[in-house]
Amino acid sequence: MSAPLITPRPGILNIEPYVGGDSKIQGKDQDGDKTSVIKLASNEGAFGPSPKALEAIAKTAQSVNRYPDGNASALHAAIGKRFGLDPARIVCGAGSDEILSLLAYSYSGPGDEVLYTEHGFLMYPIAAKAAGATPVAAPETNLTTDVDNLLGAVTDKTKIVFLANPNNPTGTYISSSELQRLRAGLPADVLLVIDAAYAEFVSRDDYTPGFELVDQGQNTVMTRTFSKIFALGGLRLGWAYMPSEIADVINRVRGPFNVSSIAQAAGIAALEDIEFFNRSREHAILWVEKTQTALRQMGLQTTNSVGNFVLVRFDGNNGKTAAAADAYLRDNSIIVRKMDAYGLPEYLRISIGTEEEMNACTKAIEKFLKS
Numbered sequence: 001m002s003a004p005l006i007t008p009r010p011g012i013l014n015i016e017p018y019v020g021g022d023s024k025i026q027g028k029d030q031d032g033d034k035t036s037v038i039k040l041a042s043n044e045g046a047f048g049p050s051p052k053a054l055e056a057i058a059k060t061a062q063s064v065n066r067y068p069d070g071n072a073s074a075l076h077a078a079i080g081k082r083f084g085l086d087p088a089r090i091v092c093g094a095g096s097d098e099i100l101s102l103l104a105y106s107y108s109g110p111g112d113e114v115l116y117t118e119h120g121f122l123m124y125p126i127a128a129k130a131a132g133a134t135p136v137a138a139p140e141t142n143l144t145t146d147v148d149n150l151l152g153a154v155t156d157k158t159k160i161v162f163l164a165n166p167n168n169p170t171g172t173y174i175s176s177s178e179l180q181r182l183r184a185g186l187p188a189d190v191l192l193v194i195d196a197a198y199a200e201f202v203s204r205d206d207y208t209p210g211f212e213l214v215d216q217g218q219n220t221v222m223t224r225t226f227s228k229i230f231a232l233g234g235l236r237l238g239w240a241y242m243p244s245e246i247a248d249v250i251n252r253v254r255g256p257f258n259v260s261s262i263a264q265a266a267g268i269a270a271l272e273d274i275e276f277f278n279r280s281r282e283h284a285i286l287w288v289e290k291t292q293t294a295l296r297q298m299g300l301q302t303t304n305s306v307g308n309f310v311l312v313r314f315d316g317n318n319g320k321t322a323a324a325a326d327a328y329l330r331d332n333s334i335i336v337r338k339m340d341a342y343g344l345p346e347y348l349r350i351s352i353g354t355e356e357e358m359n360a361c362t363k364a365i366e367k368f369l370k371s
């Protein structure tokens, strides 16, 4: 066969396409009864979207013939007000995934290395490879970011460090002092991207999403999302707080209308719905605890998750592997996330759903272990 005439840049075809959590089970969703499938695979909001966001979506739908505000000014102002930030240093994207990609494209390329942690979010190596850079994974310790290992993996080719804190899928985090130690140990010309997608769920005194690290220099960015606690994953809306020099760069490379008018309006409304936010937060914290406790009582190991999901290990004794547990759960119409792609084949990640869904899931796992 002759070589194709049109070929992508080197490295693109080495990318393993990102595979999201399933939302269907074959044979289970054809009966029109979609609600019978329990989906705990993508860390989505347990309660559906905020009613206020839904109202804003319906209202804005009337004017979708109009282009959105390309600068998302009202949304930047609302985010700035909520978090006490300068709106001019906020950039929004079609999900924080888009912002992570734009950062990789803008600050790394062929010959450069992009560093992340061993079981870090899969978008980091994807974004690095798409930019032509080489992703480099630093080992974790006890499924937790190891600052010394990250610093030890830095070379003169390192351009970006992507760190999810808390991390998905491990649910673990490093303290604000460890984060400071990482920033202080990195060369000043290495961009640190703190992905704080789950920041709102963390209730630990020694945690910081990283605002102050962004403020203290010109080389740190913090990304956030409306997909998790704000429950708007389907709309694609994320944001980042960054030094003005970096905001200027991203504003040059992003699509001029990268955030839809509906997403902008829904984001503003979701920020205003404090009751929904608090309810979601308390629910996740409570059910992470309850679920981890229940799983540990069954003899399973879990991490200490501070996200809206738990990571549970199946040791494989008597055939009780993670793969077998996943198959059993699917047979019972429950979808969780297998972790092979994250290098964690013994684990399943279970997102926090409603009380009924969580009880159904833990009951099914208990039955599986006894089967």
Ligand SMILES: *Cc1c(COP(=O)(O)O)cnc(C)c1O
Residues within 6 Å of the ligand: 043, 094, 095, 096, 097, 098, 121, 164, 167, 168, 195, 197, 224, 225, 226, 227, 228, 233, 236, 237, 238
């Ligand atoms: C879910 C998630 C995101 C958010 O992605 P969006 O593109 O904003 O939906 C980012 N980082 C991590 C670690 C995540 O788990």
